[in-house]
Amino acid sequence: MNREQREKYSRQILFAGIGEAGQENLLEASAVLIGCGALGTVVANLLVRAGVGRLRIVDRDFVEPSNLQRQTLFEEADAREALPKAVAAERRLRAINSGVAVEGVVADFTPRNAAELLSGYSLILDGTDNFETRLLANDAAISFGLPWIYAAAVGSYGVTMTIRPGHTACLACLLETGEESAAHSPGFANEATCDTVGVLGAAAGAIASIEATEAIKLLAGKQEALHGRLVSCDVWAGTFQSIRTSRNPDCRACSRREFIYLDGEAQPHITMCGRDSVQIHERGRALDLGMLKNRLAPTVDDVRHNEFLLRFRIAPYEMTVFADGRAILKGTKDPAVARSLYARYIGA
Ligand SMILES: [Zn+2]
Numbered sequence: 001m002n003r004e005q006r007e008k009y010s011r012q013i014l015f016a017g018i019g020e021a022g023q024e025n026l027l028e029a030s031a032v033l034i035g036c037g038a039l040g041t042v043v044a045n046l047l048v049r050a051g052v053g054r055l056r057i058v059d060r061d062f063v064e065p066s067n068l069q070r071q072t073l074f075e076e077a078d079a080r081e082a083l084p085k086a087v088a089a090e091r092r093l094r095a096i097n098s099g100v101a102v103e104g105v106v107a108d109f110t111p112r113n114a115a116e117l118l119s120g121y122s123l124i125l126d127g128t129d130n131f132e133t134r135l136l137a138n139d140a141a142i143s144f145g146l147p148w149i150y151a152a153a154v155g156s157y158g159v160t161m162t163i164r165p166g167h168t169a170c171l172a173c174l175l176e177t178g179e180e181s182a183a184h185s186p187g188f189a190n191e192a193t194c195d196t197v198g199v200l201g202a203a204a205g206a207i208a209s210i211e212a213t214e215a216i217k218l219l220a221g222k223q224e225a226l227h228g229r230l231v232s233c234d235v236w237a238g239t240f241q242s243i244r245t246s247r248n249p250d251c252r253a254c255s256r257r258e259f260i261y262l263d264g265e266a267q268p269h270i271t272m273c274g275r276d277s278v279q280i281h282e283r284g285r286a287l288d289l290g291m292l293k294n295r296l297a298p299t300v301d302d303v304r305h306n307e308f309l310l311r312f313r314i315a316p317y318e319m320t321v322f323a324d325g326r327a328i329l330k331g332t333k334d335p336a337v338a339r340s341l342y343a344r345y346i347g348a
Contacts, residue, residue, distance in 0.1 A: 001027070005099065009051050022220035023051065029219035030054035031123040034109045034137055036085045037061070038204035039151050039211065040127025041073040044102075046212035048093045052219055054101040055093070058117055059085040059127075060108040060279070061328070062309060062320065070201030082320075084308045106308055108281065108326060109133055111264035114140045123218055124148035125211065131175070132261070132271065135253075138163065138171040139262035142254050147218055151211040156200050156236030158207025161245065162214045162226050165254060169245040172253035174230070202235045270335040277330040278338045287325050287346070296345060314341065321346055 001024060006013070013023050029052050033040050036059040047055055063071075063078040063085055071085075078088040086104030093102040107113060109128075114136065118124065124141050126149055128134055134150060141148035142165045150171050151160040163170050210231055217225045229242040252258045273279040289310045297303050300312040311320040317331040319341060327346065329338045 005051070008099070012050060017222060017225060018216070018220050022222060025221040026051050026053070026216065026219050028053050029123075030056075030121045031125055031215060031219065032056045032058065032118055032121045033125040033127050034058050034133065035127030035129060036071075036073070036089045036104075037067065037127060037129060038070040038199060038201065039153060039208040040085075040125075041071045041089065042205050042208035043125055043127060043151075043212045043215070044089060044093060045073060045096070046209065047215060048097045048100045048102060050212075050216055051097070052100060052215075054103070054121070056103045056105060056117070056121060057086050057089050057093075058105045058107055058109050059089070060106070060322075060326065061085050062311075063088055070199060070204050072201075072205075081306060082304060082309065082311055083306065084322075087308060106322060107324065108279070109136065110281065111136060111262050114262060115144070118144060118146065122146065123215060125215060126151045134171055135175070136261040139253055139259040141165060142170055142257070143259050143262055149211050149214050149218075151207050153204040153207050154199050155197050156203045157232065157234045158203045159230065159232040160207050160211050160214070161230045162218070162228070164223075164226075168228065169247045170251060170254040173248040173251045174245060176248075176252055200235060203233075206233055206235050207231075270338055272333065273328060276333065277328055278333060278335060280327045280329065280338055280342050287321065287323055289321070289323055292321065292346070300345070312345075314345070317341060319345065 009023050012018050013020050031052060033044055033055060036044060036057050044055060044057060062082045063074045065079045067074055068079060073089045073092045084106040086106045090102050090104030109117060118140060124137055124146055126134060126137060137148055141163060145165055147164045149162050214226060230245050231242045233240045249255055269281055271279050289305060293303060293305045293310055296312060300314050302313040304311045309320055309322050317329055319327055319329050321327045327342055329341060332338060
């Protein structure tokens with residue numbers, strides 16, 4: 001460490017749990033954050049300020065006004081410009097700590113790109129908003145032998161657990177074996193999402209802070225300090241809970257090593273994405289957004305374009321298309337409508 005680093009991280013080095021050796025480890029460490037919303041922005045902010053060496057942020061979405069209540073890295077201007085969250089987060093975090101290599105990747109985390117996105121990194125952090133992506137991250141973590149930290153928040157409630165393949169229970173141990181109530185409840189019924197029951201910024205912030213602390217322990221080489229439990233809290237009720245979990249000896253993922261999410265069997269081409277929108281997954285082809293804009297401008301409304309995405313309205317729908325061909329269609333839950341609009345406006 002040089003003098004500047006010693007000064008910058010002095011309060012953390014003074015903390016007995018980390019110390020100088022722990023800080024040295026942190027500066028060399030790396031992590032991938034999947035999803036940069038309410039949880040992800042808090043985790044990324046804390047880790048970048050703490051001086052983690054490299055942070056890759058993977059997010060598929062763009063900033064909207066309704067995000068600003070809880071997604072602490074974003075500003076009104078980001079929403080006005082419809083900047084991808086990965087891009088807005090990278091800009092902000094580089095300004096916060098230029099000593100950290102922050103890389104924003106505008107992409108959906110999928111079975112196809114999981115290995116590439118995680119290659120060269122030593123920890124996976126959950127910033128997602130759905131169990132399909134979490135179970136994919138869980139498969140990837142176990143398959144590649146990487147620790148990962150599960151976290152979720154909805155309403156006033158949040159839950160988190162650190163998963164170390166071979167040492168602890170994994171997410172499939174909890175979700176696929178009847179301990180479901182522990183990981184899900186309350187408020188984790190299938191249809192309860194932030195889009196239907198709302199979420200308090202404080203709930204996400206509290207659980208993300210615990211997630212970030214666990215990440216710092218792992219990255220600083222302090223495994224012995226990990227809490228080792230499924231921790232949940234309800235900031236409205238003012239209650240905290242932590243329960244022991246145990247591995248399912250017959251777990252599909254961490255015992256039988258059947259990676260159905262990573263193998264792509266569970267990944268449909270069109271998926272729900274929030275209360276009233278669907279995502280059409282990219283087909284691995286690049287789109288020229290400028291040309292597309294010129295072609296569409298005469299026939300659609302409210303065309304907005306930046307270097308990352310093109311957004312337009314075909315009442316009552318709104319479509320956002322990314323450069324990799326992926327699209328998010330708002331205003332319907334119907335895959336058939338999404339497929340037909342995509343074919344008509346973007347191409348089959
Ligand atoms: Zn398991």
